[in-house]
Amino acid sequence: MPTKNQFQLLTQRRYLPYFSLQFLGALNDNVFKTSLLMLIAITLAPTDPNKANLLNNLGAAAFIFPFFLFSATAGQLADKYEKKKLVQIIKFGEILIAMLIALGFYLESFPFLLFVLFLLGVQAAFFAPVKYSILPQYLEQSELTGGNGLVEMGTFVAILLGTIIGGLIISIEEWGSIAIPVVVFLIALFGWLFSLMIPNAKVKAQDPQLKINWEPISQTWRTLKEAATDRTLFWTMIGISWFWFYGSMLITQIPNYTRIFLGADAKVMTLMLTVASLGIGLGSVLCEPLSKRKEEIGLVPLGALGLTLFAADLSFAHGPAPSTIIGVHAFLQQWQNWRVLLDLFLIGLFGGFYSVPLYVMLQTRSMPEKRSQIIAANSILNALFMTAASFLAIGVLKLGLSIPKLFLLVALLNGAMTFCIYKQVPEFLIRFRLWIRGE
Numbered sequence: 001m002p003t004k005n006q007f008q009l010l011t012q013r014r015y016l017p018y019f020s021l022q023f024l025g026a027l028n029d030n031v032f033k034t035s036l037l038m039l040i041a042i043t044l045a046p047t048d049p050n051k052a053n054l055l056n057n058l059g060a061a062a063f064i065f066p067f068f069l070f071s072a073t074a075g076q077l078a079d080k081y082e083k084k085k086l087v088q089i090i091k092f093g094e095i096l097i098a099m100l101i102a103l104g105f106y107l108e109s110f111p112f113l114l115f116v117l118f119l120l121g122v123q124a125a126f127f128a129p130v131k132y133s134i135l136p137q138y139l140e141q142s143e144l145t146g147g148n149g150l151v152e153m154g155t156f157v158a159i160l161l162g163t164i165i166g167g168l169i170i171s172i173e174e175w176g177s178i179a180i181p182v183v184v185f186l187i188a189l190f191g192w193l194f195s196l197m198i199p200n201a202k203v204k205a206q207d208p209q210l211k212i213n214w215e216p217i218s219q220t221w222r223t224l225k226e227a228a229t230d231r232t233l234f235w236t237m238i239g240i241s242w243f244w245f246y247g248s249m250l251i252t253q254i255p256n257y258t259r260i261f262l263g264a265d266a267k268v269m270t271l272m273l274t275v276a277s278l279g280i281g282l283g284s285v286l287c288e289p290l291s292k293r294k295e296e297i298g299l300v301p302l303g304a305l306g307l308t309l310f311a312a313d314l315s316f317a318h319g320p321a322p323s324t325i326i327g328v329h330a331f332l333q334q335w336q337n338w339r340v341l342l343d344l345f346l347i348g349l350f351g352g353f354y355s356v357p358l359y360v361m362l363q364t365r366s367m368p369e370k371r372s373q374i375i376a377a378n379s380i381l382n383a384l385f386m387t388a389a390s391f392l393a394i395g396v397l398k399l400g401l402s403i404p405k406l407f408l409l410v411a412l413l414n415g416a417m418t419f420c421i422y423k424q425v426p427e428f429l430i431r432f433r434l435w436i437r438g439e
Contacts, residue, residue: 003143003146005146005288006143006145006146006147006149006150006285006288007150009139009143009146009147009150010150013197013199014138014139014199015138015139015147017194017195017197017198018087018134018135018138018194018198019150019151019154020190020191020194021087021091021191021192021194021195022127022131022151022154022155023154023155023157023158024158024187024188024190024191024194025091025094025124025127025158025191026154026155026158026159026162027158027161027162027165027187028094028098028120028162028184028187028188028191029063029120029124029162030158030159030161030162030163030166031162031165031166031169031180031183031184031187032101032117032120032166032180032184033059033063033117033120033162033166034162034163034165034166034167034170035166035167035169035170035176035180036059036113036114036117037059037060038166038167038170038171039170039177040055040059040110042170042171055110055114058114059114059117060390062114062115062117062118062121063117063118063120063121063124064121064383064386064387065118065121066118066121066122066124066125067121067124067125067128067379067380067382067383068220068380068383068384069122069125069216069220070122070125070126070216071125071128071129071220071223071376071377071379071380071383072213072216072219072220072222072223072373072376072377072380073212073213073214073216073219074125074126074127074128074129074130074372074376074379075129075223075372075373075374075375075376075377075379076210076212076213076219076372076373076376077126077212077372078129078130078133078372078373078376079133079206079207079210079369079370079371079372079373080206080207080208080210080212081206081208082201082206083130083133083134083137083201083206083372084134084198084200084201086126086130087127087130087134087195087198088192088195088196088198090123090126090127090130091188091191091192091194091195092192092195093123094120094123094188094191094192095185095188095189095192097116097119097120097123097188098181098184098185098187098188098189099185100116100119101113101116101180101181101184101185102181102182102184102185104116105177105178105180105181108177125379128375128376128379129372129373129375129376129379130372131151131375132148132151132359132362132363132375133363133371133372133374133375134201135147135148135151135363136203136363136364136368136371137201137202137203137204138199138201138202138203141294141295141364142293142294143293144295144360144363144364145287145288145291145293145294145295145296145356145357145360146285146287146288146293148284148287148356148359148360148363149284149285149286149287149288149352149356150284150285152280152281152284152352152355152356152359153280153281153282153284153285153352156277156280156281156284156348157277157281159277160273160274160277163273164270165183166180169183203368204368206369207369207370210369220380223373223376223377223380224377224380224381226370226373226377227373227374227377227378230365231424231425232365232425232427233362233365233366233374235421235424235425236358236361236362236365236425237362237374237377237378237381238381238421239300239354239358239418239421240355240358240359240362240378240381240382241378241381241382241384241385242385242414242417242418242421243351243354243355243358244382244385244386244389245385245386245388245389246307246311246351246389246410246413246414247351248385248386248389248390249389249392249393249406249410250311250314250347250407250410251273251276252389252390252393253393253403253406253407254269254272254273255269256403257318257403257404258272259325260321260403261318261321261402261403261404262318262321262331262337262340263321263322263323263324263325263326264325264326264327264328264331265325265326265327267327267328268326268327268328268331271328271331271341272340272341272344275341275344275345275348276344276345276347276348277348278345278348279344279345279346279347279348279349279351279352280348280349280351280352281348281352282348282349282352283303283348283349283350283351283352283353283356284352284355284356285352286349286352286353287299287352287353287356287357290353291357295357295360295361295364296357296431296435297357297358297361297427297428297431298357298428298431298432298433298434298435298436299353299354299356299357299432299435300353300354300357300358300428300432301418301422301428301429301432302350302353302354302432302435303350303351303352303353303354303355303357304350304354304414304415304418305350306346306347306349306350306351306353306354307347307350307351307354307411307414308411308412308414308415308418309411310343310346310347310350311343311347311407311408311410311411311414312407312408312411312412313339313343314340314343314344314347314404314407315404315405315406315407315408315411316404317336317339317340317343318336318337318340318404319334319336319337362374362375362378363375393406396409
């Protein structure tokens with residue numbers, strides 16, 4: 001029986017175990033990733049900054065590279081086999097990886113821990129196609145927007161919490177490196193236990209006759225080619241990947257922006273990330289009432305407009321940097337900083353309006369027996385766009401562009417990209433006009 005609102009899903013077995021395990025998975029990824037990168041900085045940066053920078057960049061690449069290698073294979077497996085069983089196997093694999101993390105901290109070996117981070121990226125790459133393709137098997141059509149909204153909210157809250165928890169624990173000299181493996185193992189264990197609670201799906205969405213192509217490069221190319229045959233779905237994936245490009249460009253700059261242009265400390269940086277995450281969470285859960293519990297891609301132009309306007313405003317929002325590094329209390333006493341926080345919150349809010357309907361569209365308009373492969377293609381494109389964002393940011397900053405001007409560039413690029421998407425798929429603007437009129 002369909003629920004009356006999305007929060008009722010959190011009381012039902014067909015949704016709560018899934019929501020919990022995906023939340024814990026995102027939390028675990030970021031607890032370990034943050035703790036490892038911070039440990040590298042704490043240990044090596046003072047004596048060997050070049051090595052520290054190299055290992056940090058290798059760490060970022062180690063986690064994202066598996067999405068290029070294994071997403072296509074993961075999509076095939078998720079379309080061929082029962083998704084519930086796959087989730088259980090993948091979450092059990094996280095427990096094994098947690099044990100390797102403990103071994104790596106015991107050996108005090110950064111190369112080994114980077115290899116384990118790669119394995120965690122592999123696990124995440126295999127989970128990604130199942131994460132979104134499984135929802136239509138358990139939720140009614142009217143519940144998909146709300147269910148996806150909760151997932152988006154949970155993911156960003158988990159990323160934030162994982163970043164904070166990993167950073168706080170590893171900074172404790174006496175027992176931080178002992179506590180991290182314990183925390184990671186417990187999170188993985190609870191994630192696996194939640195996977196055992198997922199009920200059988202009433203709706204089947206698999207193709208047992210699908211022949212798996214185990215060669216990753218050729219299958220990746222084939223998956224992208226097949227995805228490109230449906231213009232609407234392909235440009236939906238481009239829209240989602242662009243959102244990750246946009247977010248990566250902005251969020252990656254927050255630490256240096258906070259220190260250089262706001263003259264603030266790490267606690268202020270955490271405050272800013274928290275505000276942005278709260279905005280995404282609120283925007284994601286508001287999609288259900290705004291869409292009247294149906295697929296509503298008319299929200300996408302609204303979200304894109306907000307992403308453009310408030311990124312542009314963020315580029316002008318900061319005041320003069322103080323002469324000394326300030327904390328949260330002093331930061332909040334300057335009115336310009338409230339403008340910065342408001343911009344970040346609204347970027348998150350409109351980001352929720354933009355991304356959630358696109359994920360719903362991807363789920364509802366792809367064929368059930370090929371849905372996981374479509375979502376795998378989306379994962380590949382996400383990784384490509386995020387990698388491109390890193391290279392572009394490095395390039396324009398090296399050319400002398402300031403971080404605030406980079407925010408303005410992102411806003412302009414967002415306007416140009418969304419115009420291209422609307423030109424290819426006019427349905428977005430048509431639905432936006434109808435949504436404005438309440439139809």
